[in-house]
Amino acid sequence: MALALHGLVKRFDTTLAVSGVDLNVPVGSFFGLLGPNGAGKTTTLSMAVGLLRPDAGQAQVLGHDVWADPVEAKRLLGVLPDGVRLFDRLTGAELLAYHGLLRGMEPGVVDQRATELLDVLALGADNRTLVVDYSAGMKKKIGLACALLHGPRVLVLDEPFEAVDPVSAALIRDILQRYVSGGGTVVFSSHVMEVVERLCDHVAILAAGTIKRVGTIDEVRGARSLEDVFVEVVGGRTSTGSELAWL
Amino acid sequence: MAVTALPVAATRPVSTGHFVRLKLRVTANGLRGATWKIILFVLGVFYALLFAAGGFVLFMLPGALDSVRGYGIAAALGGALLVLGWLLLPLVFFGVDESLDPARFALLPLPRRTLVKGLFAAALTGIPAVATLIATGGLVLGAILLDGVAAGLAAFVGVVSGLLLCVALSRAVTSAFASALRSRRSRDLAAVLLAVLATLIAPLQLVVMNGAAATDWARFAGAVTVVGWTPLGAPYTLGADVAEGRWWAVPLKLVIVGVTIAGLLAWWSRSLESAMIGTAAGGGPAAVGRRGRALTPTQRLLAGGLPRNRFGALVGREVRYWWREARRRAGVITFAVVGIVLPISISMSNDDAGLTAASISMIFVGALAAVNLANQFGYEGTAYAANVVAAVPGRAELHSRVLGLTVYVAPIMGVVAVVISSLAGRPEWIPALAGILLAAYGTGLAAVLPVSILGAYAMPDTSNPFAISSGGGMAKSLYSFAAMLVAAVLCAPYVIAGLLLGDAWLWAALPVGLVYGGAFYALGAHLSGKLLDRRMPELLQAVNPRH
Structure with a gap:
């Protein structure tokens, strides 16, 4: 398993944000974690990558426990957290160099990969704008570049497509698909069905802090559309036609 | 329009x-x-x-x-x-009087x-x-x-x-x-x-x-x-x-x-x-490179001969942050002003203050330099997640942060020692005052580093250097006063022994102060590094403004 979560629990004050999540992400899969706002997606992924200490449960990356053997587990991980700032008083190039050297990479390799990433993501290798002055979409892209730079075996991305324009989103999709076809594993969270349906071979639906459905995309959606399954699982209501008749 | x-x-x-x-x-x-x-x-x-x-x-x-x-x-x-x-x-x-905002008349x-x-x-x-x-x-x-x-x-x-x-x-x-x-x-x-x-x-x-x-x-x-x-x-x-x-x-x-x-x-x-x-003409992003086209990304990060490894990267970022982040820069500038003005006003207020008064104000200045780090993790907030994800060892983290600050405060402390000695008309004091500054800086760091880990608090996402978050931030900033007090107490034996030593002190103070401050710093950084290794996720939670 690329990523294995067992019984993860997290409580904030009085609310139980995540109540026992079990999840197995096979190596080489493109895994979508679906859930409505407030379902516990960010909390789950934070615990999976070592940013948030769980109250109970384990998280393993390719067999290395994130909390018992953090150095080895984190070496294999690339992470794009959501709602987390970057070291945004650096320029894009400086930020990538920082991440590369932080990961113990060779300076020459850092330079070559950083320049290439800046180029491909259209961030400009010579751009001296500080990341704090980037647009939201550019920030996502530089964050993704930081996560990819050291060639991780597992990528964990929290809402990678939020605030990204369609052109950049297509570019990010291409990069991620190439990454998976090269043997990498991607886990990403989203609440946009369309993106998940288009990209993922595996999905899990998270609601109210527990996994409601999990499996390959065909297993989960069956004969219906993913959106129908999602709305049913999450417990949303569908319009019957009798209410709001004045519409 | x-x-x-x-x-x-x-x-x-x-x-x-x-x-x-x-x-x-x-x-x-x-x-x-x-x-x-x-x-x-x-x-x-x-x-x-x-x-x-x-x-x-x-x-x-x-x-x-x-x-x-x-x-x-x-x-x-x-x-x-x-x-x-x-x-x-x-x-x-x-915006003190915008009761008639020009924007309201735009249409x-x-x-x-x-x-x-x-x-x-x-x-x-x-x-x-x-x-x-x-x-x-x-x-x-x-x-x-x-x-x-x-x-x-x-x-x-x-x-x-x-x-x-x-x-x-x-x-x-x-x-x-x-x-x-x-x-x-x-x-x-x-x-x-x-x-x-x-x-x-x-x-x-x-x-x-x-x-x-x-x-x-x-x-x-x-x-x-x-x-x-x-x-x-x-x-x-x-x-x-x-x-x-x-x-x-x-x-x-x-x-x-x-x-x-x-x-x-x-x-x-x-x-x-x-x-x-409502939109300024000159507000957009500018500054697309003129200089530095030949520089590679790592060369841009690692100015001034920093080693091309993880430690160099950490220091390089810290050095930039002390200048590019408004709150940190305000801290350094405030320290520079206070560090020079306070000893001067002390020595001016009592006429024959002599070495003792100057020494005491040096303890204060040295500890004040270290207090810049009291909420060092709060400054960048959740950006610290990058270091958590990369599993940066606690000691490397702390050493790099101290070195980044020292790049700025060491020259300031040098100026303080020279200015105070010169104003007193006693240039032979320079090494002694510098020694006390170093000793106080070292003990100050030893006291401040654990505070920065255990007492870290979130700062709001603004560029206002005076803004601190309402929830407990004020109370927690009391920690830095406590840390200064501890630093002064730790430094006191060194200064008292020195003053008793007489004239030999004037040349012995600098090397002894370096060793004294260095030893306390090494101990403090060692213990705090271990503490940080255990508490990285908790620290990240503490500096997150949304929790």
């Missing part, structure tokens, strides 16, 4: 009175229903009247005492101070001339303007007492034109700043400037007090004459000119004031356009 020409007969022209009435109505409505607002308003009026009465007396007094020279000094310097106040106060308390078909005249008149109908008029009224009475009604009349014309100048100046400058401050870069800069201004208040007081005690007033005469001919002092010195028999100066100075007001109003009218549209 272009203002289209309207058929003149179809609409009644908008008079200046509309704006004045609107301003009064907005002010009155703003008070409705909220008791605390009314209390604040009454307090404001009270303070304004207090200020006005005080100013009136100060401006009138030289005239009442029949001192022509005193009157001239009060008029020129007091008037200039008043104009500067009108310039600076709205910038410090930015109305008003000619710019009418708008400027109206907003100007509205700005004149406010408490500050009335208070200023009352205060400077003292000049009119003073001139009458000195030289009769003719001088009083000249002073009256001057005082009214001075008020127009003050209001025009403050409106023009705030409007120009409003568009300039829309970019993050200039906001950062303004925040730092304010921090510097705030820390400069103490030393300025010192300089003025000493200056006032030492100088004889005759030396001021030249300065007074010069200021009287600048737009700052020109309107207020008309009465003095008449009293001293320089009738010819009155029309000349009126021309100076008039031209200045016209220029300011023209400037205001220009910047009003961008304030109305």
Whole structure:
């Protein structure tokens, strides 16, 4: 398993944000974690990558426990957290160099990969704008570049497509698909069905802090559309036609 | 937005009175229903009247005492101070009077001339303007007492034109700043400037007090004459000119004031356009590289021969952050000012203070340098997640952060040692003072590093260097005071032993201080590093402003 979560629990004050999540992400899969706002997606992924200490449960990356053997587990991980700032008083190039050297990479390799990433993501290798002055979409892209730079075996991305324009989103999709076809594993969270349906071979639906459905995309959606399954699982209501008749 | 020409007969022209009435109505409505607002308003009026009465007396007094020279000094310097106040106060308390926001008029078909005249008149109908008029009224009475009604009349014309100048100046400058401050870069800069201004208040007081005690007033005469001919002092010195028999100066100075007001109003009218549209022309991202095209990413991060590895990267980022992040930069600048001013004021306040007093102030300065790190993780907030994800060892993290700060504070501490020794006339103190600074810096770091991990608190995402979060941030900043106290206690044995040692101390202090401070720092960093290794996720939670 690329990523294995067992019984993860997290409580904030009085609310139980995540109540026992079990999840197995096979190596080489493109895994979508679906859930409505407030379902516990960010909390789950934070615990999976070592940013948030769980109250109970384990998280393993390719067999290395994130909390018992953090150095080895984190070496294999690339992470794009959501709602987390970057070291945004650096320029894009400086930020990538920082991440590369932080990961113990060779300076020459850092330079070559950083320049290439800046180029491909259209961030400009010579751009001296500080990341704090980037647009939201550019920030996502530089964050993704930081996560990819050291060639991780597992990528964990929290809402990678939020605030990204369609052109950049297509570019990010291409990069991620190439990454998976090269043997990498991607886990990403989203609440946009369309993106998940288009990209993922595996999905899990998270609601109210527990996994409601999990499996390959065909297993989960069956004969219906993913959106129908999602709305049913999450417990949303569908319009019957009798209410709001004045519409 | 272009203002289209309207058929003149179809609409009644908008008079200046509309704006004045609107301003009064907005002010009155703003008070409705909220008791605390009314209390604040009454307090404001009270303070304004207090200020006005005080100013009136100060401006009138030289005239009442029949001192022509005193009157001239009060008029020129007091008037200039008043104009500067009108310039600076709205910038410090930015947006203090936006009851008639120009942006609200953007959709109305008003000619710019009418708008400027109206907003100007509205700005004149406010408490500050009335208070200023009352205060400077003292000049009119003073001139009458000195030289009769003719001088009083000249002073009256001057005082009214001075008020127009003050209001025009403050409106023009705030409007120009409003568009300039829309970019993050200039906001950062303004925040730092304010921090510097705030820390400069103490030393300025010192300089003025000493200056006032030492100088004889005759030396001021030249300065007074010069200021009287600048737009700052020109309107207020008309009465003095008449009293001293320089009738010819009155029309000349009126021309100076008039031209200045016209220029300011023209400037205001220009910047009003961008304030109305709401987006500044020059606010977008700029600074796309000129220099550094040949530099690779790692070379850009690692300036100044840093090792090309993880530690070098950590230090390189820290060095940049101490300069590029407004709060940190304000901290360093404040330290530089306080670090130099405080020992000076201590040694100036008691005459034969000697080495003991200097040593004690050095302990304070050294510990103060370390306190910059008291909430080091709070500065960058959740960005610290990158280091957590990369599993940076605690000790490397702390050493790199200390080194990044030291790059800035070590030269400042060197300057402090040299300046204090030189002012005392004892250059042989330099190594001793430097030694104490290093020892106190070391013990200060030992005390501050655990505090920065256990007592970290989230700071709001703003560029205001004075902003701290409401929830417990204030109480937690007490930790840094505690850390300073601990640092002083840890450092005390070294200083006491040294002072008992006598003259040998003067050369032994530096190496011993280096070792003493270094040992405490090494111990503190070792223990704190282990602590950090265990608490990285908890620390990340603590500095997250959203929790």
